[in-house]
Amino acid sequence: MNADPAAAVERFLAAHPELHLIEAWVVDPNGVPRGKWLHREEVLACCRHGRALPASLMSLSVHGEDVPGSGLVWDVGDADGLAFPLAGSLHALPWRREARAWLQLALDPERGGPAAAADPRNVLARVQRQLQADGLQPVLAAEFEFYLLDAQPGADGAPQPLRLADGRRPDAPAVYDLDELAGVGEFLSSLYAACEAHGLPARTAISEYAPGQFEITLEHRADALQAMDEAVRYKRLVKDLARHHGLRACFMAKPFAQQAGSGLHLHASLADAGGGNLFAADDPHGSPLLQQAVAGLLATAADFLLVFCPHANSYRRFRAESYAPLKLTWGVNNRTVAVRVPAGPASSRHLEHRLCGADANPYLAAAALLAGMHHGIRAGLAPPPAVHGNGYAAAAPVLRADWTSAIDAFAASAHVAASFGELAQRTLAAIKRHELAQWQGEVGAQDWRWYLERA
Structure with a gap:
């Protein structure tokens, strides 16, 4: 129990x-x-x-x-x-x-x-056990990007960025801007205090690319369940404290058409029984095991895309030169690829998975990540050459980023059935087909704007 x-x-x-x-x-x-x-x-x-x-x-x-x-x-x-x-x-x-x-x-x-088998936490526990049976212990961390919005919409009814402490409403990119962080200092201080009280390892805060967009990293944990328990509770805390401060925290993948989307970046490595990093290597590309894991992630990306990008809005995030990957690529110290191996000392070598939107269920996203890695390792797959420079221009398979295709691929996937279990697979596919039918059947402002006078 x-x-x-x-x-x-x-x-x-x-x-x-x-x-x-x-x-x-x-x-x-x-x-x-x-x-x-x-x-x-x-x-x-x-x-x-x-x-x-x-x-x-x-x-x-x-x-x-x-x-x-x-x-x-x-x-x-x-x-x-x-x-x-x-x-x-x-x-x-x-x-x-x-x-x-x-x-x-x-x-x-x-x-x-x-x-019980459809409970997302139990799905992750199942996948973690599969890895542990092969002597592999997942080590994970999550990074959420999110927007802080005004609790009240703008005159047009659309959401709008918050007002900073100086009364200014940000309206231009402010990546890594310290004044932007200071402008939400009261909120961040209360969030860090709440995270400490709840035992959540909140670490570095940055102002992200878009106006009113932020990110706080969570520390790596040598247990996938602990890491994602903390990610889930952290996300709840952000939303709850934002309301307390008269704000709204938004984890939509793409809340604004002309601004950056929000991702959930998952950092992962595998440890041996003694806690040693099996991805460690002097080579910046990582150990052979890391490269097999990367190959597995690329090979199963279409199978699990529905988990990484679960909603209709999720697919609006995929735009060229947006920091959301459009091709099935990997690289070292490169933010334009789907799977990145960050720079750092050999002992800290790990991969960063960049497909997820911030709207993904952390338990299922982590389960899909680990299942993809495990597939590559078990099959002894080799990744394509690492991408150098602009991943958007790379000669690589294009990610088919549309909701209907993602649902169909997930529902038909043998990889999903083997890792998640058939009940979890059937349940999520049914939920998403139900939502897709509702989405396609809804007529709203965009239809009227485009077709009311011109059709």
Whole structure:
């Protein structure tokens, strides 16, 4: 059982007599937190005996609608399964107007009912076990790019960047601009303090390329589940604290047509039983094992693209010279490729995967990343020559970045079935086909703007 020891929970509740309601939540396949409020007297029972949650929670569209095609609604009678708390996830939220805490849960692999295998965290655990069975321990870290927006939309109803501390609304690129960081200093200070209180390893902050766009790195962890647990909670903290500061944190892949998109860059290496880095090499291209992992990522990119780019908006991010890769390439110290090997000392050699949008579910994105790496290693694949210079101009296969193709490739992939399991594969494919049909059936402002007078 993945639960905090009851004694630790009792100590927490005793230290916080003001808490009467605790948010208990799981992460659905879209990465959306879903759950309920527990009264403080219910939390210990949740730790000891689990909490019943319906199977349909793992088959919801991004809007929160049941997707019957997943097989997890009517086919199973929307049966309950038991979810248990994750160790270290019970924390107070002192900035909330009313005293609150949160507690992250996951469906138990054995007692979680028919939907347990579709729980994104369990998918990642499955893939990590596959690597560990071959003596490979994943080491991961996440970097999210995100926008801080004004809580109120502009006059045209569109979202707009926040006002900085000096009252100025940024309207031009300000990459690595220290004044831009200072302009959101109050928010960043409170975010760092909250991360420390929640045990999240938030490190370097930068002002990203677009106005009001930022990034904070999370430290590498020698356990994929820990790394992505922290990534999920970090993303929730950013959104929650932004609301507290009268802002809106936006992790859409492409919120503005003329501005940079936001990515989720995953940094990965593999360790041996003693913790030694198996990617370490004096060669900047990394060890042979690293190069096999890169080859696997390129070979399976189409199979897993739906995970890296799960929404219709995700595909708007792919534009030439936008820092989102358009071709299946890799290179050393090169941000124009899909898989980058950063510069650094031999002992720190690792790869950076740059396909994901910030809208990706971290658990599933990490699972797809590791599955691709594992495929390359098991098959002994060799990557194409590393790209030097402009990856957008490289003679390399073009990434077919459209939502329909990504859904079809994911649903048909033997790689996905073997790594994720057929239930998780079927569930996500059904959810995305449901959303695609809704997206294609919606008529809105763009249609009227283009065709109302001209068709």
